Amino acid sequence: MRIGVLRDEGIVNSLYRAVIPMETLAARGHDVRWDGKTTRAFNVRMLESCDVVYVHRFWDPDGQKLVRHLRSQGVAVWWDNDDDISAVPRESVMYKKSGGVRGAAIVAGMKRMMGLADLVTTPSEVLAERYRAYDLAPVRVIENYLPDHFPNAAARRSAGDTVTIGWTAGLEHGLDLEKLGLRPVLQRLLDVDERVRVVGTGLQLDLRGDRYRHIRGVQLSELAAHNATYDIGIAPLADIAMNRARSDIKVKEYAAGGVPWLASPVGPYRDLGEKQGGRLVPDDRWAEELTRLVDDARARRKLAKRAGKWGKSSTISENVSVWEDGLRTAVSLAGRR
Incomplete structure (x- = not known):
């Protein structure tokens, strides 16, 4: 045709x-x-x-x-x-x-x-x-x-006990950062736990310290390999009309690299969960759920396996x-x- x-x-x-x-x-x-x-x-x-x-x-x-x-x-x-x-x-x-x-x-x-x-x-x-x-x-x-090459990105996890939390997001997600109060949550994690690293890709999170890194942007051809450096990917969404109409591609991008993810139970994510390699987080539970997954390497490995399987089916x-x-x-x- x-x-x-x-x-x-x-x-x-x-x-x-x-x-x-x-x-x-x-x-x-x-x-x-x-x-x-x-x-x-x-x-x-x-x-x-x-x-x-x-x-x-x-x-x-x-x-x-x-x-x-x-x-x-x-x-x-x-x-x-x-x-x-x-x-x-x-x-x-x-x-x-x-x-x-x-x-x-x-x-x-x-x-x-x-x-x-x-x-x-x-x-x-x-x-x-x-x-x-x-x-x-x-x-x-x-x-x-997803592009067919996404599930083939080799995972490059943090060495030793280090746990990298990554958020790949456009600038419009600054609204979610503010409405969900995530900046102080992420800052406290950095302040109290030396294992934690945070990477903000696209969106500037404005966190303090040398264990926070901001990357202005990544081309789609390089995104799978970039996301595969995260130990935990996050996809927070405030419960507003525009977010309810989004797609689930963000957590698919994480999953394809075998990255366990945490997301808001809003719109495209509300029916997803551990079967797809992640967990849903109520607005007032981000600190607790991030800490829980940072502390539980076995759970991360289990979710990563499920995420990878779902990612391969989503090409x-x-x-x-x-x-x-x-x-x-x-x-x-x-x-x-």
């Missing part, structure tokens, strides 16, 4: 929602054609030659005009979104770009795109339920899956059939217009 892919190269999430699955589909024999628009015009001639065009996030008037044209040419349209733009809180670093009046305009554009699409997908059941309530297009959930090649089914569904629905 010939697939046109429209994604904004500046959106990091498009790696999981477009690049990884579509490259895997190409490896399986599909003819995948890319239009990674940023400021350039759409490659309309190329896109209208496709059986289906997969659109990640575009909702602006130009995107709507393009999709109307593609529909008129008989091209199937599959639209995908993976963030709850309507729920960006005022305190978030994302609010200026996506909140308030601008956010309302974005949601209106998204609804217009859904009304033009033959199929709508999202990695979040919360978003899927909302989109189904709009009753504009068929909606299904397709999870985020794109293990799950690419759901993306191929999406292709067939979009084309079939387009044929019934």
Whole structure:
């Protein structure tokens, strides 16, 4: 099948929602054609030659005009979104770009795109339920899956009794850091336990001492090996609307490296647990649960084994059939217009 892919190269999430699955589909024999628009015009001639065009996030008037044209040419349209733009809180670093009046305009554009699409997908059941309530297009959930190389990253655990707690997070998670009061929790661990090291990747945790390290960022191609240096990975989420609509990819990233994880019982994590190599932590129990896992090397080894097994089952090649089914569904629905 010939697939046109429209994604904004500046959106990091498009790696999981477009690049990884579509490259895997190409490896399986599909003819995948890319239009990674940023400021350039759409490659309309190329896109209208496709059986289906997969659109990640575009909702602006130009995107709507393009999709109307593609529909008129008989091209199937599959639209995908993976963030709850309507729920960006005022305190978030994302609010200026996506909140308030601008956010309302974005949601209106998204609804217009859904009304033009033959199929709508999202990695979040919360978003899927909302989109189904709009009753504009068929909606299904397709999870985020890992690149195939992730489970092959060799674990490089801390030496001796040292235990490294790592949090790989975007800047927007500064809100979670503050709402859950995690800075004093992590600082106290560093102050009272010389075994503990803390690494903040992406998000600056602003901890004191030479056993805290901040890394500004890591490329996706290097993320598996980087995460595999953690002894414990954490994924805290404040219980707010935007977080309830997130995907579970963060703990999958930890798990693929055999890293036991601790996460908030919010949104994508609420049904996960020890079977997937981690534990859920209530808001007021982070100090206790971190200390408990730091002290229990046997539990970490047991969880790491389970995490690795789950991580291997969460790669794109293990799950690419759901993306191929999406292709067939979009084309079939387009044929019934």
